[in-house]
Amino acid sequence: MDDKNEIKNKIIDYVSSLLPEHIKIPCKNYLMAYPSISEIRLRSGAPISFTARQKNLVTGIKCRHEDIAYCVDRMTEGNYMRAEEMMRKGYITLSSACRAGVAGDAFVRDGKISVLRKINYINIRIPSELTVPNIALLEYLEKNEYHTGVLVISPPGCGKTTVLRSLAYQLSVAPISKRVAVVDTNCELMLPWNNGESLCDFLTGYPKSEGISIALRYLNPELIICDELGGQEETETIASLQHTGVPLIASAHASDFADLRRKKSIALLLEKRVFGAVMRLYRSGENIRSEIRTLSDIMGDGNMQSKAL
Numbered sequence: 001m002d003d004k005n006e007i008k009n010k011i012i013d014y015v016s017s018l019l020p021e022h023i024k025i026p027c028k029n030y031l032m033a034y035p036s037i038s039e040i041r042l043r044s045g046a047p048i049s050f051t052a053r054q055k056n057l058v059t060g061i062k063c064r065h066e067d068i069a070y071c072v073d074r075m076t077e078g079n080y081m082r083a084e085e086m087m088r089k090g091y092i093t094l095s096s097a098c099r100a101g102v103a104g105d106a107f108v109r110d111g112k113i114s115v116l117r118k119i120n121y122i123n124i125r126i127p128s129e130l131t132v133p134n135i136a137l138l139e140y141l142e143k144n145e146y147h148t149g150v151l152v153i154s155p156p157g158c159g160k161t162t163v164l165r166s167l168a169y170q171l172s173v174a175p176i177s178k179r180v181a182v183v184d185t186n187c188e189l190m191l192p193w194n195n196g197e198s199l200c201d202f203l204t205g206y207p208k209s210e211g212i213s214i215a216l217r218y219l220n221p222e223l224i225i226c227d228e229l230g231g232q233e234e235t236e237t238i239a240s241l242q243h244t245g246v247p248l249i250a251s252a253h254a255s256d257f258a259d260l261r262r263k264k265s266i267a268l269l270l271e272k273r274v275f276g277a278v279m280r281l282y283r284s285g286e287n288i289r290s291e292i293r294t295l296s297d298i299m300g301d302g303n304m305q306s307k308a309l
Contacts, residue, residue, distance in 0.1 A: 008035065011096045015040065015124060018074045018094070020067050023048065030059065031126075038157075040124040044068050053286050054157065065120070072119055075100055088113045093187035093205075097127040097165065127188070128162045136292055137163075137279055138170065146171070146178060146223060148276030149247040151269070153254040158281040159288050160251040161227055165189050167249065168225050172199040181221035183211030189227060209237035216244050225249045235265040239272045248274055256280060257298050270295060 016028040030050055031037055039051035044065040050057040075092045076083040083092050092100045101123040106113045137150065152160050169191050172180040177199060182189050184204045191198060201219050203211040208226050215221050229235055229252045242248065254260040257280065261267055269275060279292045 011098070011126060014094075014096045015098060015126060018071055018124070020070045023061050023063070023067060026059070026061050030057070038126055038128060040126070042068060042071060042122040042124075044120040054283065068119055068122060071100075071122055072102070084115065087116050087119070091186065094124075097188055097190045098125060099186065099188050100124045125188075127165065128159070136290065137167070140277060140292055141171075144276065146176075147245075147247060149242075149274055150249050151229075151260075151266070151275040151278045152249070152251040152281065153257075153260055153278060154251075154281035155255050156253065158283060160281060161188050163279075163281065164225055164227055164249065164251055165191060168200055169198055171223060173197050178222045179220065181212075181215035181219050181224045183208055183215065183224065183226040185211065186227065189225070207234075209234055209241070212238060212241055212248070216241060216246060221246055223247050223249060227251050228253070229266065229269070232265045232268075235268055239269055239274060242272065242274045247276075250275075254280075256282075257293065261298070270298070 012028060012031045015031065016024050019027055027040065027048065034050065034052050034057070036052040037050045037057075041049045041051070042063045044063060044067075046063060048059050048061045048063050050059070072080070072092075075094060086092055087102055090101055090103065092102060094100055102116070102119050102121065104116055104120040105118040107115050107117050141148070141150070152163055154160050165188070168180055168182050168189060170176065171178045174197070180198075180200045182200050182202045183206055184190060184202050185206060185208050187204055190202060190204070191200065201215070201221070203215060206214065208229070212224055212226065215224055224246055226248070227250065229238070229250050238248070252260070252263070252266050254263060254266070257278065260278065261270070273295065275295065277292055277294045278298060279290055281288055281290050283289075
């Protein structure tokens with residue numbers, strides 16, 4: 001068995017271990033039969049379904065509320081209180097670069113979710129391996145001697161996190177072998193296939209601005225990678241830290257370049273020249289494609305490169 005299949009099987013074994021006995025084997029069979037499955041959806045009182053290449057596969061396996069409770073207990077390792085803050089934000093961090101989205105009945109106090117009284121829905125997200133995230137992107141980084149930042153944008157579900165995770169690996173092993181600090185706020189960027197040769201330092205669970213600051217001061221990275229930029233305060237802090245000259249590779253939700261420019265917080269980072277280029281991921285049929293534009297391209301001039309991932 002090659003390393004890629006071995007890693008995929010380990011992830012399947014781990015995800016299956018989170019499920020109750022009576023649904024573990026049929027769900028594992030689905031995962032083995034459909035390698036492209038990226039999500040398992042458990043809904044109390046409804047059939048279990050899978051997402052593969054943006055298509056929904058509904059099974060005849062009914063999920064009971066006690067199955068949801070069992071999964072939550074396994075995902076939190078029996079310590080519900082430890083994971084309570086994450087669950088208020090809508091997720092539970094898992095091993096092997098997996099993450100579960102959770103939702104249900106919330107108790108709200110002063111306009112904020114105080115506690116989830118009952119969890120009725122779980123969406124387990126399974127990581128994909130993309131060893132070479134995008135040849136054009138790697139060529140762009142090499143051409144600029146790895147001294148420029150890149151922002152990866154797409155709508156949800158087009159592979160931003162997968163690209164960043166794979167890029168962290170590619171940049172931190174031979175022949176490139178750069179020191180990469182990965183600020184992994186939501187615990188999704190860890191490398192499940194890391195063979196020990198990577199020069200990545202992972203700051204797991206750190207808020208992005210704090211993680212970037214700590215990495216710059218104490219870890220001496222040559223590149224910094226983080227996922228899902230968003231809030232105004234967060235991006236203002238990140239912009240203020242970029243005087244160090246260490247390139248930032250990050251992602252953000254945006255459907256296209258015009259949508260990106262409408263987002264005030266991200267527009268600030270573009271104005272501050274934090275990124276030298278933007279890569280957009282989008283779907284073309286069942287394929288994920290990409291296009292890369294430099295900052296000057298986005299402002300109106302230049303050529304666009306478009307390649308399939």
